[in-house]
Amino acid sequence: MSENAKQLEQLLGRGYQHGFVTEIDSDTVPPGLDEDMVRLISHKKQEPAFLTEWRLKALRHWLTMKEPHWAHLKVAPIDYQSISYYSAPRSKKDGPKSLAEVDPKLLETYAKLGVPLHERARLAGVAVDAVFDSVSVATTFKERLAAAGVVFCPFSEAVRTHPQLIEQYLGSVVPYTDNFFATLNSAVFTDGSFVYVPKGVRCPMELSTYFRINALNTGQFERTLIIADVGSYVSYLEGCSAPQRDENQLHAAVVELVALEDAYIKYSTVQNWYPGDADGRGGIYNFVTKRGDCRGRNSHISWTQVETGSAITWKYPSCVLRGEGSIGEFYSVATVNNHQQADTGTKMIHIGRDTRSTIVSKGISAGHGQNTYRGLVKILPSAHGARNFTQCDSLLMGGQCGAHTFPYVEAKNPTATVEHEASTSKISDEQLFYCLSRGITAEDAVNMIVSGFCKSVFKELPMEFAVEAQNLLAVSLEGAVG
Amino acid sequence: MGARTAMLSIEDLQARVDGKPILNGLTLEVGAGEVHAIMGPNGSGKSTLAYVLAGRPGYEVTGGRVLFEGRDLITLAPEERARAGLFLGFQYPVEIPGVNNVYLLKAAVNAARKARGQPEVDAFEVLGLVREKMALMRMEDSFLSRGVNEGFSGGEKKRNEILQMLVLEPRLAILDETDSGLDIDALKVVAAGVNSQRSPERACVLVTHYQRLLEYVAPDFVHVLVRGRIAKSGDRSLALELERRGYDWVAGEAA
Numbered sequence A: 001m002s003e004n005a006k007q008l009e010q011l012l013g014r015g016y017q018h019g020f021v022t023e024i025d026s027d028t029v030p031p032g033l034d035e036d037m038v039r040l041i042s043h044k045k046q047e048p049a050f051l052t053e054w055r056l057k058a059l060r061h062w063l064t065m066k067e068p069h070w071a072h073l074k075v076a077p078i079d080y081q082s083i084s085y086y087s088a089p090r091s092k093k094d095g096p097k098s099l100a101e102v103d104p105k106l107l108e109t110y111a112k113l114g115v116p117l118h119e120r121a122r123l124a125g126v127a128v129d130a131v132f133d134s135v136s137v138a139t140t141f142k143e144r145l146a147a148a149g150v151v152f153c154p155f156s157e158a159v160r161t162h163p164q165l166i167e168q169y170l171g172s173v174v175p176y177t178d179n180f181f182a183t184l185n186s187a188v189f190t191d192g193s194f195v196y197v198p199k200g201v202r203c204p205m206e207l208s209t210y211f212r213i214n215a216l217n218t219g220q221f222e223r224t225l226i227i228a229d230v231g232s233y234v235s236y237l238e239g240c241s242a243p244q245r246d247e248n249q250l251h252a253a254v255v256e257l258v259a260l261e262d263a264y265i266k267y268s269t270v271q272n273w274y275p276g277d278a279d280g281r282g283g284i285y286n287f288v289t290k291r292g293d294c295r296g297r298n299s300h301i302s303w304t305q306v307e308t309g310s311a312i313t314w315k316y317p318s319c320v321l322r323g324e325g326s327i328g329e330f331y332s333v334a335t336v337n338n339h340q341q342a343d344t345g346t347k348m349i350h351i352g353r354d355t356r357s358t359i360v361s362k363g364i365s366a367g368h369g370q371n372t373y374r375g376l377v378k379i380l381p382s383a384h385g386a387r388n389f390t391q392c393d394s395l396l397m398g399g400q401c402g403a404h405t406f407p408y409v410e411a412k413n414p415t416a417t418v419e420h421e422a423s424t425s426k427i428s429d430e431q432l433f434y435c436l437s438r439g440i441t442a443e444d445a446v447n448m449i450v451s452g453f454c455k456s457v458f459k460e461l462p463m464e465f466a467v468e469a470q471n472l473l474a475v476s477l478e479g480a481v482g
Numbered sequence B: 001m002g003a004r005t006a007m008l009s010i011e012d013l014q015a016r017v018d019g020k021p022i023l024n025g026l027t028l029e030v031g032a033g034e035v036h037a038i039m040g041p042n043g044s045g046k047s048t049l050a051y052v053l054a055g056r057p058g059y060e061v062t063g064g065r066v067l068f069e070g071r072d073l074i075t076l077a078p079e080e081r082a083r084a085g086l087f088l089g090f091q092y093p094v095e096i097p098g099v100n101n102v103y104l105l106k107a108a109v110n111a112a113r114k115a116r117g118q119p120e121v122d123a124f125e126v127l128g129l130v131r132e133k134m135a136l137m138r139m140e141d142s143f144l145s146r147g148v149n150e151g152f153s154g155g156e157k158k159r160n161e162i163l164q165m166l167v168l169e170p171r172l173a174i175l176d177e178t179d180s181g182l183d184i185d186a187l188k189v190v191a192a193g194v195n196s197q198r199s200p201e202r203a204c205v206l207v208t209h210y211q212r213l214l215e216y217v218a219p220d221f222v223h224v225l226v227r228g229r230i231a232k233s234g235d236r237s238l239a240l241e242l243e244r245r246g247y248d249w250v251a252g253e254a255a
């Protein structure tokens, strides 16, 4: 046993002496964050020593960091010592006992989105023992993937079944030192998804957390790692369009993508956190670090996201374009209504020769919503012939909302080309009246115009998702036009 | 105007835009099966009349009465007027980027069907109908996949208005200068479109500056609008006279 591991054992042992043993059977640990807590989490998850150690390094680093502040977000202070950092698969005791206990507003929204009845219960967090149809779906799903050699499982399972892949790739895209929230996540993450697509394999189906029974139990510090080996292809769908009930206020997820030579990863998100009540109270703070590493030649990573905003969203899916000729793409629709705030964008870091990136950002603001696009295109001296095209369009509905655009470009190679286009428009009275005069209601007209505005992003989504995304926008903009 | 039943009956209509009175006691009756042409100098209130009838927000009715098939039109919301069978062909059709032409038509067709308690039709059926009418309007298939009026030329926009009219089959169509900016061939196509709609149950109001359209679509009545009022009405020959003499004499007569 290595010196390190021995030390660890001792430390773990010491942890127990402090009375944690009695806690082990309970679902939730007491609030607070220190080294003992991190060891406890790692121990509960029966993790190998390298992982425990990695978590501890992250924690020690996090303690030296300051919480970031942003000009365009108003964030109520978060008390990190009052959060409970480990909650076993969400306790049935926490959730509503039946649909009758669920906020009727939420159910109404599910109905509008066309979510099947049994799924509504699941999404609303109703404690139901049997997990409906999705069990059988999940099983056939697993068999087909296994036949193709694709690994798709909860992160914690992958730690047990594929520790060498975890050790090799975890933190290789988002190091534990990366930023305040990613570092926190590295120390305390509980679960998430793991995907490995072997060499030359085209994943036979869209991978979706929707089909994963435990998808809703991953907690507030989710960790996802997707590895596409040489010449492989995978399309991954995150989240689902129905609003998710969640009692966690803070979400700090990390997503790492690794694309090796000629590999292509398409990552789509259609997400709609339960925004809390009409005033946005109880909404979620969503701080996510998503980064893709185009590590091999001609690798390709594409992010597509449709977000209808939590109370506060802060995320910048990024691409590190390392491999020669690699391609990074970012397509985004962000909507804010009522008092929501969104601060989203992307970073494209061009390192390799002839790397290309495309950014298409569509921001929709309604009510008192504030929508910020923040983008960075960075072209390093090594990136000969790199090219970027950025398009940022904002659509305003009503006079009290705002759109802000901050495109930053740092080009350190004279052979690079960077193009930027931006526009701000309003849904004009003429457009609205034109639709009305054809018998279409104002609400349908707005949805139609907004969908039209978002078209270039929607077309990047897998078919079924595109439909869900449109429904989602319709619901989220409800009441935006009188 | 005798025993015929008026489809549209406008009585002493007064309307303001941005506080400025534009229609000043306009009276007009349009019977089923009739085609009326409305002519008149720039700024006389022709488009304002069309907008008021279609219910454009901001066009405030301050007096008078409008009955459409016996219903008080002014109290209806614009979308209800459309579903009741009123269609406005815009003088300047607006572009709606990214919203597919067929998609808009499908929404419009289904809104009307829903209002009549009929089942909705799917995209496939709408597409079939649209294709048929497009052939009549000599529009290329590529228009199907384009956004509403997005990047259309002036003439193409006008043709698209008529296409929408043909698909929606309104009881009353108000076409605001649909002939302006059309080349000779396009004018014939548009006229053929309008004529294909003529029937004893349906009526049409053509706002135009030119006698030329009326050569192809023979109107039953011609009216001259001056300063927000019908200053003179007549038959087809009035249009010819206006072409020769201009509007000044009408304005003089009316004053």
Ligand SMILES: Nc1ncnc2c1ncn2[C@@H]1O[C@H](COP(=O)(O)OP(=O)(O)OP(=O)(O)O)[C@@H](O)[C@H]1O
Binding pocket: B017, B018, B020, B022, B040, B041, B042, B043, B044, B045, B046, B047, B048, B049, B091
């Ligand atoms: N928002 C507004 N505020 C003030 N005046 C307006 C407004 N809109 C229209 N008008 C005025 O109303 C009058 C009638 O306009 P309208 O568009 O109905 O004329 P028209 O007969 O259709 O003219 P044209 O032949 O040029 O199309 C014009 O004098 C115009 O300037």
Ligand SMILES: [Mg+2]
Binding pocket: B046, B047, B048, B091, B176, B177
């Ligand atoms: Mg006009």
